[in-house]
Amino acid sequence: xxxxxxxxxxxxxxxxxxxxxxxxxxxxxxxxxxxxxxxxxxxxxxxxxxxxxxxxxxxxxxxxxxxxxxxxxxxxxxxxxxxxxxxxxxxxxxxxxxxxxxxxxxxxxxxxxxxxxxxxxxxxxxxxxxxxxxxxxxxxxxxxxxxxxxxxxxxxxxxxxxxxxxxxxxxxxxxxxxxxxxxxxxxxxxxxxxxxxxxxxxxxxxxxxxxxxxxxxxxxxxxxxxxxxxxxxxxxxxxxxxxxxxxxxxxxxxxxxxxxxxxxxxxxxxxxxxxxxxxxxxxxxxxxxxxxxxxxxxxxxxxxxxxxxxxxxxxxxxxxxxxxxxxxxxxxxxxxxxxxxxxxxxxxxxxxxxxxxxxxxxxxxxxxxxx
Amino acid sequence: xxxxxxxxxxxxxxxxxxxxxxxxxxxxxxxxxxxxxxxxxxxxxxxxxxxxxxxxxxxxxxxxxxxxxxxxxxxxxxxxxxxxxxxxxxxxxxxxxxxxxxxxxxxxxxxxxxxxxxxxxxxxxxxxxxxxxxxxxxxxxxxxxxxxxxxxxxxxxxxxxxxxxxxxxxxxxxxxxxxxxxxxxxxxxxxxxxxxxxxxxxxxxxxxxxxxx
Numbered sequence: 001x002x003x004x005x006x007x008x009x010x011x012x013x014x015x016x017x018x019x020x021x022x023x024x025x026x027x028x029x030x031x032x033x034x035x036x037x038x039x040x041x042x043x044x045x046x047x048x049x050x051x052x053x054x055x056x057x058x059x060x061x062x063x064x065x066x067x068x069x070x071x072x073x074x075x076x077x078x079x080x081x082x083x084x085x086x087x088x089x090x091x092x093x094x095x096x097x098x099x100x101x102x103x104x105x106x107x108x109x110x111x112x113x114x115x116x117x118x119x120x121x122x123x124x125x126x127x128x129x130x131x132x133x134x135x136x137x138x139x140x141x142x143x144x145x146x147x148x149x150x151x152x153x154x155x156x157x158x159x160x161x162x163x164x165x166x167x168x169x170x171x172x173x174x175x176x177x178x179x180x181x182x183x184x185x186x187x188x189x190x191x192x193x194x195x196x197x198x199x200x201x202x203x204x205x206x207x208x209x210x211x212x213x214x215x216x217x218x219x220x221x222x223x224x225x226x227x228x229x230x231x232x233x234x235x236x237x238x239x240x241x242x243x244x245x246x247x248x249x250x251x252x253x254x255x256x257x258x259x260x261x262x263x264x265x266x267x268x269x270x271x272x273x274x275x276x277x278x279x280x281x282x283x284x285x286x287x288x289x290x291x292x293x294x295x296x297x298x299x300x301x302x303x304x305x306x307x308x309x310x311x312x313x314x315x316x317x318x319x320x321x322x323x324x325x326x327x328x329x330x331x332x333x334x335x336x337x338x339x340x341x342x343x344x345x346x347x348x349x350x351x352x353x354x355x356x357x358x359x360x361x362x363x364x365x366x367x368x369x370x371x
Numbered sequence: 372x373x374x375x376x377x378x379x380x381x382x383x384x385x386x387x388x389x390x391x392x393x394x395x396x397x398x399x400x401x402x403x404x405x406x407x408x409x410x411x412x413x414x415x416x417x418x419x420x421x422x423x424x425x426x427x428x429x430x431x432x433x434x435x436x437x438x439x440x441x442x443x444x445x446x447x448x449x450x451x452x453x454x455x456x457x458x459x460x461x462x463x464x465x466x467x468x469x470x471x472x473x474x475x476x477x478x479x480x481x482x483x484x485x486x487x488x489x490x491x492x493x494x495x496x497x498x499x500x501x502x503x504x505x506x507x508x509x510x511x512x513x514x515x516x517x518x519x520x521x522x523x524x525x526x527x528x529x530x531x532x533x534x535x536x537x538x539x540x541x542x543x544x545x546x547x548x549x550x551x552x553x554x555x556x557x558x559x560x561x562x563x564x565x566x567x568x569x570x571x572x573x574x575x576x577x578x579x580x581x582x583x584x
Contacts, residue, residue: 044451089463089464091485093441096445097445097448100445100449101445101448101449104449105520105523106520106521106523106524107523107524109524111435111524112487114435115434115435115436115485115487116436116464116485116486117434117485117486117487117490120486120487121487131496131584132486133484133486133493133496133497134484134485134486134493135482135483135484135485136436136463136464136465136483136484136485137463137464137465137481137482137483138463138464138465144482148482148497151500151501152500155500155503157372157500157584171448172441172444172445172448172459172462175444175447175448175454175459176444176454176456176458176459176462177459178454179453179454179455179456179459180456180459180460181456225479225480225481226478226479226480227469227472227477227478227479227480227481228472228478229472229473229475229476229477229478230473231473232407232460232461232466232469232470232473233460241478244478357463357465358460358463358465358466358469359463359465359466359468359469359470359472359481360469360472360473361465361469361481
């Protein structure tokens with residue numbers, strides 16, 4: 001099918017440990033603020049560093065308020081002509097945990113508030129959408145939600161798509177990653193030789209994608225998907241799947257490696273991710289080396305929300321023409337990468353954002369200034 | 372907008388507790404991979420063999436995901452037991468199709484949808500939109516609910532394991548299967564639309580559905 005429509009991001013909002021909104025988020029990233037803190041509650045007899053939002057309010061309730069704010073500011077009357085696309089890794093898991101740990105049985109678990117669809121279910125109690133769909137591909141969930149939003153607007157099927165990437169902290173994820181021995185006891189330091197691992201965190205990113213350009217629009221130019229077909233949790237060490245996703249995103253956007261100014265890496269801070277992703281970048285960006293940084297040392301890894309939050313960071317990089325640095329990167333282990341060591345103002349044309357997940361699910365997105 | 376799909380092949384499996392007589396040993400010769408497979412993974416691999424689909428784009432739907440791995444994790448945390456890393460890696464919603472991609476070396480786009488009771492309807496919609504690119508796509512849904520004490524929350528589903536696969540491509544022909552009189556009350560509602568199509572699939576004729584987006 002011939003794809004004709006351009007896709008514009010006309011509104012975004014977020015909350016994470018790095019800030020209560022997207023301005024605070026970007027300021028934290030540029031100023032390398034300390035946002036990840038030590039926790040000894042989630043994992044028994046073990047200290048891990050996690051990213052927690054500062055507001056003492058349920059994340060879903062904050063999400064409702066932010067959707068109301070979106071309606072006010074975007075000049076949409078309502079969501080009746082909008083497709084809702086949710087990306088989440090755990091859905092209503094923390095709700096399930098509360099009920100199960102208290103009652104020690106499943107009897108009072110509401111089956112509509114447990115699964116991934118719990119987010120859409122909650123939103124639909126307040127708002128009416130034209131339709132909705134929820135994606136759950138672990139840490140690529142909201143990157144895939146954005147990719148689908150681009151596809152349905154490009155193909156002329158929808159004019160407005162609201163993408164929400166959201167995940168709350170839960171015992172399941174924090175203890176689960178601890179069982180895999182990939183958690184750091186300090187704020188993570190992606191790409192640093194002395195890295196300890198990753199930080200699980202929580203948050204959401206909201207993006208309104210439309211077929212009409214507005215003031216300050218950012219274009220979602222391309223999406224690329226691939227599967228590693230290699231291992232459930234270990235990405236291919238040579239980054240073959242990562243490379244293919246980036247290549248597919250370049251092809252989808254009709255761009256070349258020379259057009260990319262900055263790569264917002266998946267960069268979780270685990271040894272396996274660092275090697276795979278950087279090998280993938282090195283094998284694709286041979287002559288032209290864009291700046292590379294991971295912002296997870298500030299946001300933590302928000303799992304299913306990461307793709308949406310990092311899409312917002314990519315939009316702000318383009319709007320402000322500022323490339324953020326790698327916080328905590330002191331000793332480089334993998335050569336050949338143009339690591340961003342200082343936050344700099346520079347001309348930024350296109351940003352590539354990577355998201356990779358369990359099962360070898362890979363998604364790359366390319367953003368550009370709307371022309 | 373309406374998009375018509377031709378169903379090229381269809382297969383479904385169901386069991387009150389478990390689907391019996393799977394060919395997992397033959398389909399997954401490598402024991403190191405086979406022993407890690409979840410029930411959903413085994414069902415998906417079986418269905419993919421049945422509809423002869425190994426490589427290409429897959430749209431997978433599951434409302435409750437990997438319930439056994441999830442319940443193992445919750446119980447381990449509650450009881451202060453050691454949490455199994457395998458349970459955690461197997462608890463993500465895209466587990467089953469990921470194992471299938473590893474087995475069949477499928478490096479294509481694979482999406483997992485979880486939209487509650489409308490999961491299979493959303494799989495059909497997303498699949499139809501993807502199929503506009505004119506490739507053959509696998510649409511597959513699965514629910515595996517056979518865990519200890521499931522009766523505490525399950526009061527209506529008789530078949531605790533159910534899985535359905537359709538191999539589809541875009542079509543301009545008129546629909547031959549409609550969505551009226553869907554009667555799959557004993558199955559999870561999350562698979563009712565796709566199961567209805569698979570049950571009405573006929574080998575000796577063209578099978579076309581109309582998906583309203």
